[in-house]
Amino acid sequence: MEEYKKRIIKAIQYIDNNLDAELSLEKVAEIAAYSPFHFHRIFRLIVGETLQNYIIRKRIEKSAFYLALRKNLSIKDIYHQFGFSNHSGFNKTFKKYYGKSPSEFRKLAPENFHKIQAKQSKNGQIDTVFDQYICNIENLLNWTNMHLKIKVTALPEMNLAAVMSLGIANVESSFNTLVDWAKTENLFPGENVKMISVYHDSFKVTPPDKVRIHACMLLDEPLKRQQGEVFPEIIEAGKFIIGSGEVTLSDFEQCWVSLFLWMKENNYSVRKAFPFEIYHTNFKEHPEGKMAVDFCIPIN
Structure with a gap:
C-alpha cells in the first residue's frame, strides 16, 4: 500500500x-x-x-x-x-x-x-x-483583535518534508508517519523543529473528507527525493499576512475566517500559493489544550 x-x-x-x-x-x-x-x-x-x-x-x-x-x-x-x-x-x-x-x-x-x-x-x-455564521463581521473583527497579532511581512523560501493527507481525519496519522521518518533521519526530536500544515484545498469549497492537507516539517536543507510517503515540498519566498496567537484546535476555523476577512478589509488579494500554519508549541503539552500558531496567507 x-x-x-x-x-x-x-x-x-x-x-x-x-x-x-x-x-x-x-x-x-x-x-x-x-x-x-x-x-x-x-x-x-x-x-x-x-x-x-x-x-x-x-x-x-x-x-x-x-x-x-x-x-x-x-x-x-x-x-x-x-x-x-x-x-x-x-x-x-x-x-x-x-x-x-x-x-x-x-x-x-x-x-x-x-x-x-x-x-x-x-x-x-x-x-x-x-449559512448564518457564529458571529457578525464586527464581532469577528473584535475577536481577531483579541486573539491574533496580525502583520504583513516577507518570508524566505522554506524547504519541507511532507506527507499527504486526504481528508481532515487523516492529518494526525500523516504527522505520525512524518515523525517516524524524521526519527530515522535523526531530525526529531529537536530543539528547533517546526511542524507545518499546508492547505492545498479550502474547507469552504471542498468537503472535509476530501480536503488535501500536507503534514510538513521545516528542514535546514532541501529533501533531494521522495522517501516512501515522505516527499519534498517548497514554500516559495514572498509576502504574507501572518496571524499569530495561542489558540485551541476549536479556534482554528475562526482564526482563518477572521484572517481572510482582515485581508479583505485591508484591500489585500490572495496570491496563487497555498496558505499554511506553523506550529511553535504542542497543544498536547498545554493544560488548556492551547498551542502557539502562525496562520499564513500568501498575498500579492
Missing part, C-alpha cells in the same frame, strides 16, 4: 499543477507508472473517487476560490485557467456543484466567503449554503 500511495501522490501533484492542461487517464497513469486499467482502480481505492471526478472537482473548487477572492480575474480568465473551453460547459458544471451560476456565486462570495460551504442535501445534490 505504501508504494501505491507514493505513486498516487505523484499523480495528484501532477494533476493539481496542470489543471489547465488535458489530463487524460493515459497521461496521468503514465506519471504514476501504472497501466491505465490498474491506475484507475488503484486511484479510486486510495482517493475515494474516480480520476475524472477528482479532476472535475478540483477544477471547480479552484474556480470557486478564485471567483471569491481574485476579483481582478474575469470569469472567462478563470474557466480558461482551469481547463474549461467554454462558458456554457463551465456554467453547467459549476452550478451542479454549488447550486449557483459562477456570476451569482461571485456576487455573494466576497462578503460571504467565510460562510460558504459545500453541503450534502437530502436529495443527494451538493448545494452552496450561505
Whole structure:
C-alpha cells in the first residue's frame, strides 16, 4: 500500500499543477507508472473517487476560490485557467456543484466567503449554503483583535518534508508517519523543529473528507527525493499576512475566517500559493489544550 500511495501522490501533484492542461487517464497513469486499467482502480481505492471526478472537482473548487477572492480575474480568465473551453460547459458544471451560476456565486462570495460551504442535501445534490455564521463581521473583527497579532511581512523560501493527507481525519496519522521518518533521519526530536500544515484545498469549497492537507516539517536543507510517503515540498519566498496567537484546535476555523476577512478589509488579494500554519508549541503539552500558531496567507 505504501508504494501505491507514493505513486498516487505523484499523480495528484501532477494533476493539481496542470489543471489547465488535458489530463487524460493515459497521461496521468503514465506519471504514476501504472497501466491505465490498474491506475484507475488503484486511484479510486486510495482517493475515494474516480480520476475524472477528482479532476472535475478540483477544477471547480479552484474556480470557486478564485471567483471569491481574485476579483481582478474575469470569469472567462478563470474557466480558461482551469481547463474549461467554454462558458456554457463551465456554467453547467459549476452550478451542479454549488447550486449557483459562477456570476451569482461571485456576487455573494466576497462578503460571504467565510460562510460558504459545500453541503450534502437530502436529495443527494451538493448545494452552496450561505449559512448564518457564529458571529457578525464586527464581532469577528473584535475577536481577531483579541486573539491574533496580525502583520504583513516577507518570508524566505522554506524547504519541507511532507506527507499527504486526504481528508481532515487523516492529518494526525500523516504527522505520525512524518515523525517516524524524521526519527530515522535523526531530525526529531529537536530543539528547533517546526511542524507545518499546508492547505492545498479550502474547507469552504471542498468537503472535509476530501480536503488535501500536507503534514510538513521545516528542514535546514532541501529533501533531494521522495522517501516512501515522505516527499519534498517548497514554500516559495514572498509576502504574507501572518496571524499569530495561542489558540485551541476549536479556534482554528475562526482564526482563518477572521484572517481572510482582515485581508479583505485591508484591500489585500490572495496570491496563487497555498496558505499554511506553523506550529511553535504542542497543544498536547498545554493544560488548556492551547498551542502557539502562525496562520499564513500568501498575498500579492
